[in-house]
Amino acid sequence: MSAQFNGGHAREAIRQAAVSLIQNRTEADARVFGNRRPFLNCGRFPCIRISTPLERVKQVLAENPLVLRRELTLRIEIKTRSSNTSQDQLDIISRTIEGLLSEDEELQHGCAITFDTAEPSSASIGRHCFDTLVLEFRCEYDTEAPEPQHIDRLITVHADWHLDQDGDTDAEDTETLPQ
Numbered sequence: 001m002s003a004q005f006n007g008g009h010a011r012e013a014i015r016q017a018a019v020s021l022i023q024n025r026t027e028a029d030a031r032v033f034g035n036r037r038p039f040l041n042c043g044r045f046p047c048i049r050i051s052t053p054l055e056r057v058k059q060v061l062a063e064n065p066l067v068l069r070r071e072l073t074l075r076i077e078i079k080t081r082s083s084n085t086s087q088d089q090l091d092i093i094s095r096t097i098e099g100l101l102s103e104d105e106e107l108q109h110g111c112a113i114t115f116d117t118a119e120p121s122s123a124s125i126g127r128h129c130f131d132t133l134v135l136e137f138r139c140e141y142d143t144e145a146p147e148p149q150h151i152d153r154l155i156t157v158h159a160d161w162h163l164d165q166d167g168d169t170d171a172e173d174t175e176t177l178p179q
Contacts, residue, residue, distance in 0.1 A: 003141055010111075011052040011072060017107050018050045021100050026093045039077070045130075046080040046093060056138070056144070066145040074113070074137040082122060082129035083121060090133040094118060101137060111141040154178065 015034045024031045031047040033039040038132035054073040061067040078093050080086050102111050116136045123130050152175060161171040 003081045010070070010143055011055060014072060014074065014107060014111055014141075015050055015052050018101070021104055022048060022050070022076075022097055025100060026096045028093065042079075045087065046078055046089065046133065048093075048097075049077045049079075051075045051077070061142060064118060067142055068145065069140065069142050072111070072139040072141070073116075074139050076135040076137070076152055078135070079130055079132045082124075082131045085119065086131040090120065090131060094133055094135055097135060107139065111139045114140075114174070140161070153179070 019032050019034045019177075022078065022146040023030055026046075026048070026132075027176070028048045031042055031044060033042070033047070033049050034051075036049065036051070039047060051074075052072055055069045057068045058071050059069040061069055071177055076097060078090050078097075080089055083089075087140045098115055101115075104113075106111050114137060116138050117134075118136075119134045121132050121134070123132065138139075157177070159173050159174045160169045
């Protein structure tokens with residue numbers, strides 16, 4: 001079950017693979033997001049957010065090189081406007097997503113996926129009511145720890161703050177860390 005991830009962290013690769021797998025294959029069409037902000041600002045429904053909020057090391061499989069068995073929570077949040085049929089709509093989308101993920105049993109080259117939970121909820125913002133269904137899957141995969149010489153040192157951090165929706169930077173800061 002050794003996962004093959006090119007470039008970034010496995011969490012990012014798994015999240016993006018799930019986005020690609022689900023986009024345009026449910027009623028949400030292309031409104032499937034791997035980041036929080038576009039999901040929160042989405043004005044068309046239904047829409048879907050895919051996140052990876054928790055990862056655990058379950059087992060050390062080898063010491064040299066260090067190989068870790070990891071368990072990642074893949075969270076899929078489906079949101080729609082409340083209506084007499086919104087729960088049915090969420091269940092249909094959920095069933096489609098579960099089917100897509102079960103067909104691709106080893107999402108992203110070696111991540112074994114198992115359905116875990118489904119939790120419905122409702123919320124309102126002013127007069128707008130929404131129903132959501134949060135699906136959680138467990139993804140288990142093995143990775144080798146990076147070699148120490150391949151880990152870049154964090155020396156400088158730069159941050160921009162955007163306090164409103166105009167796209168302009170309202171504040172910025174650069175911090176150089178002691179080495």
